[in-house]
Amino acid sequence: MKKLRCLIADDEPLMRERMTDLMAEHDDDFEIVSIATNGEEALTMFHAKPVDVCFLDIKMPVKSGLDVAAEISDRAKIVFCTAYDQFAITAFERGAVDYLLKPIEQERLTLTLNRLLGDVDTPPEDVGAVLHLIGNQTPSTQPPLKWIKALVGQDVKMFPVDDVIFFQSDTKYTRVVTEKEDVLIRTSLRDLLDGLNRDVFWQVHRNAIVNVNRIATIKRDGIERHSLLLRGHGERIAVSRHFAHLFKQM
Known part of the structure; x- marks a missing residue:
């Protein structure tokens, strides 16, 4: 055949x-x-x-x-x-x-x-x-998200999405971390991913999206285990097996 x-x-x-x-x-x-x-x-x-x-x-x-x-x-x-x-x-x-x-x-x-x-x-x-x-159920094509808005107390804070180091799911909220901010928003990771520039923001775990430009070191913790050290923040982000292939050529 x-x-x-x-x-x-x-x-x-x-x-x-x-x-x-x-x-x-x-x-x-x-x-x-x-x-x-x-x-x-x-x-x-x-x-x-x-x-x-x-x-x-x-x-x-x-x-x-x-x-x-x-x-x-x-x-x-x-x-x-x-x-x-x-x-x-x-x-x-x-x-x-x-x-x-x-x-x-x-x-x-x-x-x-x-x-x-x-x-x-x-x-x-x-x-x-x-x-x-x-x-009818597909999100309409829109430009990538440019700003993040977060309610902090009675104030609404706004900062450029390019400043974000990583997003992390936190029960009912999503944690948004920059060099200066660590806030919670109600938008889910799934909905965020739809509006982010996929060349810049990679999902590396079911509960984490990272800014590729902020990756400083990729730590190999085993054959299929990786974690990321990000510039501007000391927290280590785990990479699940599901997304390990993203880093095999690096």
Whole structure:
């Protein structure tokens, strides 16, 4: 059987690299022929070199993964790669399309690829209904968050998001730490992540997001255990196994 030709579209360099590395384990059956950095580029590449499978990040600049899928879902299998597990995951599981929840793990990717191989002779299904469902629940594309507002006593403090060293979940609140401030806000980590610049702010644990520019030292505490020392703050931030791959090339 010939290899299935694949396109990967994601605006995050680390995610593109991660996906490419994981797919390399399956190069007997799958071939990556195009890698796009946004939705419009993905469409251009698809029209130039049609593929069998498209792995699409949902939230991308210019055109979203949903926009891309709406145009080509009748000509290729669509697999969404998403950090938004809060919306319509069950819709993905209907079989019209599949999804990979970020950070992508090899075991889950293998399951998806096996599904694709088993379904290779089936024409791509119409995913219009699914796109409509999840599109209505997808956060609209907005510029990255620039300011953090925190209620301190009777006052509202504002400071640039670039000053933040790390965010940390604290029961019902999120702790926001800068060199001068250590405050609590009601916005959840999940909602914060949606508005942050992903090239600058990385989630390294289910309860922590760090400013990459503030990483001073990556401590290896074991084969899959890491912790971070951040400039401007003495607290050590643990990296969970789930996110350890972000630091393997460093």
